[in-house]
Every structure is written in structure tokens, then in C-alpha cells.
Amino acid sequence: MALHMSRLTTRVLIVLSTLAIVGVVSTQVYWVRKAYELRERQFLQTVTKALSEVARRVARPETGVPVGVQVVTLSPAYYLVNLDAPIDPRKLEFYLGVELEIHQILTTFEYGVYDNTAGQIIYENSSRQRIETPASDGAALSSFSSPYYFVVRFPNQVHYLTQQLDNWILASLIVLLLTCFFIYLFYRMLTQKNRNEDQREFINNMTHELQTPISSIKIAADVLSSPKIMEQPERMLKYVRMVQEETLRLQQQVETVLTVARSENKGAFKIHSVAIDLHELLFHLAERHGDYLHLDLEAHYSVVQADRLHLVNVLGNLVDNAVKYTPVNPIIQLMTRNENGQLVIVVQDNGIGIAPEHQPHIFNAYYRAPGANAHSVKGFGLGLSYVQKIAKAHRWKLSVSSAPGRGSVFSIRIPQPIVEPIRKRSLKSEEL
Known part of the structure; x- marks a missing residue:
């Protein structure tokens, strides 16, 4: 009964510990994900604001006349800007660098200027790969009031945001290491507990097994020590055979235990073929x-x-x-x-x-x-x-x-x- 309760308690502890570990890891993953999503929203808002300023500076800055600007977010790393004025690529690159630095967007960017009438790119600074034309996004382009627009892409946007989560990631790694260490300790404790139970059961079995041949030998020795046994040779031979068999059985049991014990020590176990x-x-x-x-x-x-x-x-x-x-x-x-x-x-x-x-x-x-x-x-x-x-x-x-x-x-x-x-x-x- 006690052994059954012990095993039941162990199982309950395993289940509770597993749930606790899963809960801790899941919570950490949830908060890291939420932190990343928050950074992504902040990045989107900041980039949208910066690109609006860039568009206003690029379009007729000398007249001071307000210019209509429309910023469309195609993805967190890809933005399309429509404005009511022709675009000078040199001014665009200069103001992009200035405004993104002012707004603390310190990551590489690529841009392209498109001719909506011709339906093709007329200028780009992408050195990695050609920026895809957004003309396929009919829903976005159909709402434009002007044929002048440019796109900006941040190829390292995910890496940039991830770098800002260094503290969260470090905390997550620490939690993960502690969790792994806890799992290892728990595993070792269970292994040691099971080994102790096995050894206790082994001692009980060994005591029972050794008592049997010893008791048989003792009984046979008592019978053989009787003076009357000499008058019953067949009976004496029976008990002599019993002593021999039980002695052999006892020897085999002892040899088994010693062999297993020696095998744990390298060099102590030898075979004579x-x-x-x-x-x-x-x-x-x-x-x-x-x-x-x-x-x-x-x-x-x-x-x-x-x-x-x-x-x-x-x-x-x-x-x-x-x-x-x-x-x-x-x-x-x-x-x-x-x-x-x-x-x-x-x-x-x-x-x-x-x-x-x-x-x-x-x-x-x-x-x-x-x-x-x-x-x-x-x-x-x-x-x-x-x-x-x-x-x-x-x-x-x-x-x-x-x-x-x-x-x-x-x-x-x-x-x-x-x-x-x-x-x-x-x-x-x-x-x-």
C-alpha cells in the first residue's frame, strides 16, 4: 500500500511539474511575442510618420504649399508613399536618411521611384535584389490621386526589431536554462528514487532467496549429524545430495551478484575462455x-x-x-x-x-x-x-x-x- 501511494505521489508530482514547466515556458513565449508585436507596431507608426515628413520635404519644399501625402503599409517592412508632386530621387534619398535617423530608425533601407503611367520603376537604390513593383496591388493603387509615388523597404526589419528585444531574449534563455536544469535534477531524483526502490526490492528478494538454501542445508546438516542416519544409507545419500544441490544453488546466486557488482568496475570483471x-x-x-x-x-x-x-x-x-x-x-x-x-x-x-x-x-x-x-x-x-x-x-x-x-x-x-x-x-x- 505504501509503495502504491509512493508511486501515485510520484506521478502526481511529475504531472504538476510538467504543467508548471509548460506554463512557465508558454508564459515566457507569450510575453516575448507580445513584446515583439509592440515593437513592430511602434516601428510601423514611426516609419509612417517619418515617410510622411520625407514626402512633404521632397514635394516642392520651396513654395511652402501643403502637399497631399498618402502612406500605404503593404507589410511591416514595405511601405508605399503617394504624393501630389514629381519626385527628385536625390532629394528623396537625402531626406530619407535624415528623417529615419531623426526618428531613430537605425537600420538599412532600400527605395524605388515608380512611374505609374509607364508602369515601371525609374530609379532604385537596391543593391541586393530588385524591388518588386507594387502595381499588382490594384486595391492600393486604385485609391491614389496622383501618379507620383515611391516605395521604401527595410530588408533587415525582423533582425532590427529582434535586436531591440535583447533583454527579453536573454531573460528567456535564462528561464530556458533554469527549466532544463530543473528537468535534469528532477530526472536524476526520479532515477535515484527508482534505483533505491529497486535496490530495496533486491535486498528483500536476496534475503528471501538466500534463506531458502541456507535453511535446506541446515536441515540436512541436522539430519546428517544424527547417529541413526548411519543406519539409513539411502536417506543419508538423499540428504547429502540435498546439501550438494543447495550449495551449488547458493554458489550460483552469490556468483551472479558478484559478477554484476564486478561488472560495474572496469578491469575487475574477467573472462577465462x-x-x-x-x-x-x-x-x-x-x-x-x-x-x-x-x-x-x-x-x-x-x-x-x-x-x-x-x-x-x-x-x-x-x-x-x-x-x-x-x-x-x-x-x-x-x-x-x-x-x-x-x-x-x-x-x-x-x-x-x-x-x-x-x-x-x-x-x-x-x-x-x-x-x-x-x-x-x-x-x-x-x-x-x-x-x-x-x-x-x-x-x-x-x-x-x-x-x-x-x-x-x-x-x-x-x-x-x-x-x-x-x-x-x-x-x-x-x-x-
Whole structure:
């Protein structure tokens, strides 16, 4: 119950934190956008005012007679000015520079003077690209009262406005960095919390698992220490075999834990490879199991270079896992074959299977899929992690194929099996 509440609290915190982060980022983006729109409106108003002054100065400034001026905004960076007088390009360029500087429009500009009668440009100062004629904008031109007009374009208008938002952008970057840092810390906290829970579960499982062989050995030792046991040789042999089996089981469990621990330290984990007949190992393994285990050994070349102790533990872990997660009528297939210069070992079961979302995590240390933490399912949660570490150390390829309710298939591909072909053997459950 406490674990369920802890997970529920964690999920609530994740949701609330996500909403808070999204809210902060969205608010910052909203205000930056609003600030940009405000700057854009100010730019438009200032440019419109400046261009009106330019038009009045260009058209007959010596007479002092007011001149009709019409400024049309085609876009925030593109303006068209119509006035009731011919336009002198030299005066236009001079007054454009003066008025834009007076109004603090300190960015590059391009302009062009158009002949509305001829329908073409008669002068322009654009060095980058030709200014498009606005004649296509019929709605704007049809309202003009005079054929005299010029256009002004600000090619760097967006960059100019963005530069004025340096403080906003800097603040946004700081908020973004703080948000990323917070996400990283939160992720680390969750990772550490999950790891602590896994380690706590591992300690509980380890305590339970170690108690079983120790208790069995203690019981057998008590029986063997009785004077009357000498009078019952068959019974004595039974308990001696129990001590041997439980001692081997305890050794394998300790070796699994030590191997996983050593693998965390580079250089502390070593492999001692020797030539091993894999089929011979599989027959010995089958002897420890019941009729549910079927051997189908098709590989003609079954000798491999491997660490014998670790190979035995890997095969034992895969078979034990198959048995653990096949609670009803287990049928375990243990197969070998030669394929593309590789020796392939396959362990297949008809168990509960593994959901796709859990498959990427099953090789992590201490990880056990939901529903697999009950003590009725034996193990430390290190078995598959151990198998993967041994496979990597030998440079073997380990893969899994599984679906809920359809069992699991674990495959190990060992490169280039060697030595002489041995006789193909097939052992079914009735031969065990």
C-alpha cells in the first residue's frame, strides 16, 4: 500500500511539474511575442510618420504649399508613399536618411521611384535584389490621386526589431536554462528514487532467496549429524545430495551478484575462455529439470570458446527464468542450430510473456516487470542483467522476442563455432 501511494505521489508530482514547466515556458513565449508585436507596431507608426515628413520635404519644399501625402503599409517592412508632386530621387534619398535617423530608425533601407503611367520603376537604390513593383496591388493603387509615388523597404526589419528585444531574449534563455536544469535534477531524483526502490526490492528478494538454501542445508546438516542416519544409507545419500544441490544453488546466486557488482568496475570483471562442448552442458542442465524441458539440438558444430562457469550460469538463468514465468503447464524448449557461421542458442517458453514497454528494461539490474515482485517468483532481479553482461563480455548477441500471454524466446548468437562436428542429438522430455 505504501509503495502504491509512493508511486501515485510520484506521478502526481511529475504531472504538476510538467504543467508548471509548460506554463512557465508558454508564459515566457507569450510575453516575448507580445513584446515583439509592440515593437513592430511602434516601428510601423514611426516609419509612417517619418515617410510622411520625407514626402512633404521632397514635394516642392520651396513654395511652402501643403502637399497631399498618402502612406500605404503593404507589410511591416514595405511601405508605399503617394504624393501630389514629381519626385527628385536625390532629394528623396537625402531626406530619407535624415528623417529615419531623426526618428531613430537605425537600420538599412532600400527605395524605388515608380512611374505609374509607364508602369515601371525609374530609379532604385537596391543593391541586393530588385524591388518588386507594387502595381499588382490594384486595391492600393486604385485609391491614389496622383501618379507620383515611391516605395521604401527595410530588408533587415525582423533582425532590427529582434535586436531591440535583447533583454527579453536573454531573460528567456535564462528561464530556458533554469527549466532544463530543473528537468535534469528532477530526472536524476526520479532515477535515484527508482534505483533505491529497486535496490530495496533486491535486498528483500536476496534475503528471501538466500534463506531458502541456507535453511535446506541446515536441515540436512541436522539430519546428517544424527547417529541413526548411519543406519539409513539411502536417506543419508538423499540428504547429502540435498546439501550438494543447495550449495551449488547458493554458489550460483552469490556468483551472479558478484559478477554484476564486478561488472560495474572496469578491469575487475574477467573472462577465462576454454573450449566447451555446449551440447554436453545442455544435457547436464536437462538432468536437473523435469519433463517440461525439451532439448532440440540441431547444431552440427557445438564447441565454443567461453568461460565455463559463466556459460553454465547463463544457461541456468535463462531456463530458470522460463520456468519461473510459466506458472501453469510449462513447456520449455532449449534449441541449438548453426546459422550464418554462428551457433544459435534458443530458450523458448509458453509463459506469461513480456509486454513491449517492459522489454527494453528487462536487462537492467534489479528491474522486474510489474507483477513479478512477489516472493512466489524467485530471484534477485539480476538474472537477465547477468546474462546480458556475460554475453557482452564474450561479444555474443543476446535478443528477446515476446508478447503477453504468448511466452518468450531468448536467443544467444555465438560467432564462429569451432572444432570438429559432433553427433547430432535430440533429447525430448521423455528421455530425461
